[in-house]
Amino acid sequence: MGSALTATRRVVLFTEDDPLVLACGRRLAPVEVAYETHGPLAQDRSNAVLVCHALTGDAHAVAPDGWWREHVGPGLAIDTERFHVITPNLLGGCAGTTGPSSTDPRTGRPYGLDFPPLTVGDLVAVHLRLLDHLGIDRLHAAVGGSLGGMQVLELLLEHPRRLARALLVATTARLTAQNVALSAVARAAILADPAFGAGRPTRDPDVGMGVARRLGHVTYLSEQGLEARFGEHRRAAAPDPDARAWLATRHPVERYLDRQAAAFVARFDPWSYLYLSRLMDDLDPFGARPRVVSPQVQCTVLSFSSDWRFGPDHARRLAAALRAGGGRVRRELVLDSDHGHDAFLFDVPGYARELADALDA
Amino acid sequence: MGSALTATRRVVLFTEDDPLVLACGRRLAPVEVAYETHGPLAQDRSNAVLVCHALTGDAHAVAPDGWWREHVGPGLAIDTERFHVITPNLLGGCAGTTGPSSTDPRTGRPYGLDFPPLTVGDLVAVHLRLLDHLGIDRLHAAVGGSLGGMQVLELLLEHPRRLARALLVATTARLTAQNVALSAVARAAILADPAFGAGRPTRDPDVGMGVARRLGHVTYLSEQGLEARFGEHRRAAAPDPDARAWLATRHPVERYLDRQAAAFVARFDPWSYLYLSRLMDDLDPFGARPRVVSPQVQCTVLSFSSDWRFGPDHARRLAAALRAGGGRVRRELVLDSDHGHDAFLFDVPGYARELADALDA
Numbered sequence: 157m158g159s160a161l162t163a164t165r166r167v168v169l170f171t172e173d174d175p176l177v178l179a180c181g182r183r184l185a186p187v188e189v190a191y192e193t194h195g196p197l198a199q200d201r202s203n204a205v206l207v208c209h210a211l212t213g214d215a216h217a218v219a220p221d222g223w224w225r226e227h228v229g230p231g232l233a234i235d236t237e238r239f240h241v242i243t244p245n246l247l248g249g250c251a252g253t254t255g256p257s258s259t260d261p262r263t264g265r266p267y268g269l270d271f272p273p274l275t276v277g278d279l280v281a282v283h284l285r286l287l288d289h290l291g292i293d294r295l296h297a298a299v300g301g302s303l304g305g306m307q308v309l310e311l312l313l314e315h316p317r318r319l320a321r322a323l324l325v326a327t328t329a330r331l332t333a334q335n336v337a338l339s340a341v342a343r344a345a346i347l348a349d350p351a352f353g354a355g356r357p358t359r360d361p362d363v364g365m366g367v368a369r370r371l372g373h374v375t376y377l378s379e380q381g382l383e384a385r386f387g388e389h390r391r392a393a394a395p396d397p398d399a400r401a402w403l404a405t406r407h408p409v410e411r412y413l414d415r416q417a418a419a420f421v422a423r424f425d426p427w428s429y430l431y432l433s434r435l436m437d438d439l440d441p442f443g444a445r446p447r448v449v450s451p452q453v454q455c456t457v458l459s460f461s462s463d464w465r466f467g468p469d470h471a472r473r474l475a476a477a478l479r480a481g482g483g484r485v486r487r488e489l490v491l492d493s494d495h496g497h498d499a500f501l502f503d504v505p506g507y508a509r510e511l512a513d514a515l516d517a
Numbered sequence: 518m519g520s521a522l523t524a525t526r527r528v529v530l531f532t533e534d535d536p537l538v539l540a541c542g543r544r545l546a547p548v549e550v551a552y553e554t555h556g557p558l559a560q561d562r563s564n565a566v567l568v569c570h571a572l573t574g575d576a577h578a579v580a581p582d583g584w585w586r587e588h589v590g591p592g593l594a595i596d597t598e599r600f601h602v603i604t605p606n607l608l609g610g611c612a613g614t615t616g617p618s619s620t621d622p623r624t625g626r627p628y629g630l631d632f633p634p635l636t637v638g639d640l641v642a643v644h645l646r647l648l649d650h651l652g653i654d655r656l657h658a659a660v661g662g663s664l665g666g667m668q669v670l671e672l673l674l675e676h677p678r679r680l681a682r683a684l685l686v687a688t689t690a691r692l693t694a695q696n697v698a699l700s701a702v703a704r705a706a707i708l709a710d711p712a713f714g715a716g717r718p719t720r721d722p723d724v725g726m727g728v729a730r731r732l733g734h735v736t737y738l739s740e741q742g743l744e745a746r747f748g749e750h751r752r753a754a755a756p757d758p759d760a761r762a763w764l765a766t767r768h769p770v771e772r773y774l775d776r777q778a779a780a781f782v783a784r785f786d787p788w789s790y791l792y793l794s795r796l797m798d799d800l801d802p803f804g805a806r807p808r809v810v811s812p813q814v815q816c817t818v819l820s821f822s823s824d825w826r827f828g829p830d831h832a833r834r835l836a837a838a839l840r841a842g843g844g845r846v847r848r849e850l851v852l853d854s855d856h857g858h859d860a861f862l863f864d865v866p867g868y869a870r871e872l873a874d875a876l877d878a
Binding site: 179181273344349350366382387392393394399444464 | 540541542543617630631632633634635636693694695697698699701702704705706708709710711724725727728731732735738740743744746747748754755756757758759760761763764766768769770771774791792795796798799805825
């Protein structure tokens with residue numbers, strides 16, 4: 157999180173006297189938010205762009221070393237020479253904003269599972285309070301991929317007055333049963349780790365987190381992408397005669413997943429994983445009733461051809477639901493990529509142009 | 518395993534004096550095999566059909582209650598009124614045939630990870646010894662889906678004189694990197710379970726096995742199939758205010774996976790899971806060198822449209838490799854189904870006819 161080139165700031169936005177009232181009915185305070193801003197804010201405060209991050213992101217998105225360095229920075233699609241780009245860490249995260257690994261003021265220990273359940277609406281309520289704190293009444297645009305796109309969707313549906321443009325990338329309005337099932341397997345791996353114990357582990361349940369991350373990572377990549385990188389290795393002529401060595405044999409893709417898991421476990425919190433994963437399962441803004449969608453917000457819906465988590469089918473259903481509600485979908489496009497779900501992070505051909513056009517529209 | 522209607526027989530096929538010599542170089546004895554036979558054996562012993570099972574199968578395949586009851590039984594595609602059907606449990610399994618949960622004669626305790634590593638060739642060597650024991654020189658056909666198909670492929674490539682027909686269903690000659698990665702995640706979940714310990718658990722690592730089975734099961738079903746069954750549930754308006762209850766919330770697909778995992782853990786052995794999963798990763802008969810495939814064996818290659826484990830692409834590559842080696846692929850067909858990989862177990866439209874035709878060809 158952060159870098160030598162930038163400073164992630166923190167601000168307390170909710171206090172005991174003015175707590176955050178959550179969708180579940182519980183109150184949360186204090187709520188501190190870690191965020192960065194980059195680029196000049198116009199006199200009329202009309203050029204602010206909110207970037208919402210996905211499950212494992214943080215407040216440091218900007219080039220040269222942030223998680224969205226391909227697209228956020230000077231001269232990039234989300235141009236910090238033109239826009240005042242705001243990148244908060246989300247509620248429930250573990251990168252500076254209050255979450256389940258924060259200290260519970262009542263006990264002086266981490267909340268763990270005493271932290272309240274969250275919804276995407278709760279995440280967005282904190283974003284709005286941050287915008288108030290920064291004096292931003294209306295965003296030029298809100299942008300996000302995956303869980304970030306779900307936050308943009310919530311802004312669009314519940315607070316359309318607060319944004320002029322919504323960029324919804326590699327995201328969905330509702331998880332499929334397969335999405336829910338894969339997330340459930342990852343959570344089961346974390347909860348199965350005895351180090352997790354009753355929800356207040358003595359140490360991080362690294363092993364369970366490692367399993368969860370391996371699975372998550374496989375689902376973020378495409379079959380063709382994995383095959384291109386790791387498919388060409390040769391099998392051994394005969395297995396190692398020792399079963400422990402044989403089972404420990406690492407095909408190239410396994411070594412890759414081992415590295416990914418180790419790096420992830422070192423930087424991410426298992427409680428945040430559980431909370432943010434579960435709240436995505438609950439998302440279904442169009443399910444309960446027909447939704448009116450403001451025609452005042454210009455919507456752009458982007459997906460990637462090889463994304464099998466929130467791919468083109470999800471994007472098509474999302475765009476159709478927005479249109480059915482009266483929303484204005486200016487652009488709906490499937491970008492060709494073999495990067496799978498992770499494509500939204502990368503410099504896929506045509507992608508930067510689409511982001512830039514959406515911000516200029 | 519077994520049923521009130523049938524008796525699974527057992528026979529010791531390798532002894533200390535005549536051990537099974539494995540691909541890894543180690544010797545294994547005793548090797549006992551659990552198997553069933555159904556249907557009359559012709560005077561000339563020409564009507565024997567070997568059915569090879571997949572990862573979690575056993576020796577009891579036949580209707581009305583066996584794992585392949587849709588297709589093996591009187592009047593079914595693999596007709597026990599016409600054919601002498603032989604269904605062994607495979608080496609390394611946990612349903613009567615010697616495997617890692619069998620007693621190690623040197624210690625009087627289960628082998629666990631002291632059991633030797635296996636290859637598909639080792640599994641087939643035991644099948645051939647069983648055929649010798651039964652006096653079957655040449656099979657009318659060998660049939661198998663998934664890992665069962667890999668055993669049929671090994672028979673075809675290494676022992677073509679022993680069979681006249683090879684039915685290769687929902688299978689592959691080589692796992693993709695994604696296949697390997699998903700299997701690696703499942704193994705990691707089992708190995709992560711502290712009950713697994715150093716490979717000789719005090720109890721079964723049920724929790725890790727449950728995680729592995731949940732993942733496996735998701736990959737055996739199609740996205741559309743899961744959505745059709747479990748997609749229509751409604752999300753809660755607000756989450757339960759208690760995080761433990763909220764995280765314990767079960768969407769219908771999660772309840773389904775919980776049931777699948779519990780049933781699986783009760784009947785299957787984690788060591789067998791590790792061994793059989795790993796040996797599939799190592800399969801690559803066409804990788805090392807060009808292979809000559811006997812034109813004497815009639816090959817049928819079937820796959821299912823929604824199978825994303827060993828689907829139509831795998832079948833196409835397999836059929837192409839067989840033809841390139843001079844093999845005779847009489848039929849290569851993708852059957853339409855939304856059952857995913859598990860379709861090979863079910864009564865998919867057109868499937869029974871294809872199996873029956875392949876046996877009559």
